[in-house]
Amino acid sequence: GSYMMRTVIREPGGLVGSADRRFDVRPLDGPDVSASDLVLGSAIGGLAVRARAYSADGLTGALEAYGRTKEQLGSLDVKLELRRAGDNSAVTSIVGDMKDVEQDGGSGFNRRVGFALPLTSVAPGEYLAHAVVTSRGEVVAERTRHVDVLAGAAPVVASAPVAAVSAVEVTRGDLAKRYLADIQTRTQGSVSADAARRAIEGRWEETEVSLRRVTTDTAATHALRGFALFAREDYAGAAAALQQSMGLEERALTAFFLGWAQDGAGDARAALSAWRSAAHLDPSLVSAHLALADGYLKLSQPALAVQALRAGLVALPTSVELQSRLQQLDRIKQ
Structure with missing residues (x-):
């Protein structure tokens, strides 16, 4: 018979788009x-x-x-x-x-x-x-x-420059410190407490050694292991560990750093998915909206980058960072 398929896309922040297509289904044995x-x-x-x-x-x-x-x-x-x-x-x-x-x-x-x-x-x-x-x-x-x-040829849309971000810069940032402090709080009194303390101090090799003695399967343990692997630029290993942590407990910052690990591993689309999850779990996480926009720019999708920033501004209308990035993209489009 004849059917209509409707696809609906909802971005973090509430923006919605949809498209309808009609199609015919013929008998399987026709x-x-x-x-x-x-x-x-x-x-x-x-x-x-x-x-x-x-x-x-x-x-x-x-x-x-x-x-x-x-x-x-x-x-x-x-x-x-x-x-x-x-x-x-x-x-x-x-x-x-x-x-x-x-x-x-x-x-x-x-x-x-x-x-x-x-x-x-x-x-x-x-x-x-x-x-x-x-x-x-x-x-x-x-x-x-x-x-x-x-008429004519399609205009060439210039993308805003996206600065490369190193693992060291990410692990030393304020969000990383906040994330590790949260993990330390969650692991107090557990076998993972020593590894969390060493991670806070930035002693990543010692963190990995300490984690080898941990056999418990918790979200915090996998997050620590993933962060330690990320710090030494083992992006694939970091992504696998952080994905395990997300499977046990969904947290916005875990999704955010999972995105960076997947981006480092060369899986740009998986990184976008992780950053979308981070923005959905915590709409106030400005860095997730910015990372999502920059991820779209890497794929030469400036329109989606603008949409991601506008979605962020729905949740954070006074965010100077989001407003500034959006103005930068608007100037390039002009």
């Missing part, structure tokens, strides 16, 4: 060839609900066809037409670049099709990208997406 949605590249970035393309850059897209047998997909032809949104008349078209038929993980087969449609002769305006899938002259699927064509 013999017909079917096709995925038509996915268009967009100058907006990501998978935009309404794609945007610039005439100098062209329009790119892709879809997949599915069949029960390899032979079903061998005779496919796919054409992409650009039609005017008003009268549905064709403006230009291109034959899809057919890839080889591949077997999927189950009992079926799929075939990918790519498009690269020049737009140099297309006037700016609203259009429909219409893909037609045929097999031996018979239409087996049609997919349509709205697209806005703009």
Whole structure:
């Protein structure tokens, strides 16, 4: 039958965005060839609900066809037409670049099709990208997406410079001192107390030695171990230990430092997830909002960086740090 899928994204601080898409589900044992949605590249970035393309850059897209047998997909032809949104008349078209038929993980087969449609002769305006899938002259699927064509080339968005942060700087910061003091309080009278004391003093090798004698499985112990590993730049080990601590007890500062460990280990998207968790667990944690914004900038996503800062300002409207960072990004966009 026909269904509608709604995706809702909620950022820390309450900002909400959503997008709806309709799709058809065919019988699992149906013999017909079917096709995925038509996915268009967009100058907006990501998978935009309404794609945007610039005439100098062209329009790119892709879809997949599915069949029960390899032979079903061998005779496919796919054409992409650009039609005017008003009268549905064709403006230009291109034959899809057919890839080889591949077997999927189950009992079926799929075939990918790519498009690269020049737009140099297309006037700016609203259009429909219409893909037609045929097999031996018979239409087996049609997919349509709205697209806005703009004149010229997509503007280059400069990202604000993101300063590199070393493990030593992080461990010596005020938040680190606060975090370790909290761990020391939580471990008083336990076998981890000695390791916590050495961590407070910045004696990380001794902290690790002390922790080797600890066999208890507590959030504080894993947090100490993770912080000690982070201090000597074993980011992967630190991330694993801090993740264990989060699994036992969710704390904003644990999530915050987990983000730095994952960032150091080269997993930028996992770092973003950890910083989002930190901002959610403690919306007053300014550093989490700043780290989240800088993480998005590293991925060349300035719009998401701005959104993260604005979400932080919802919780902390008087934060000078967040206001200053947002003004810096606004100046760069201008």
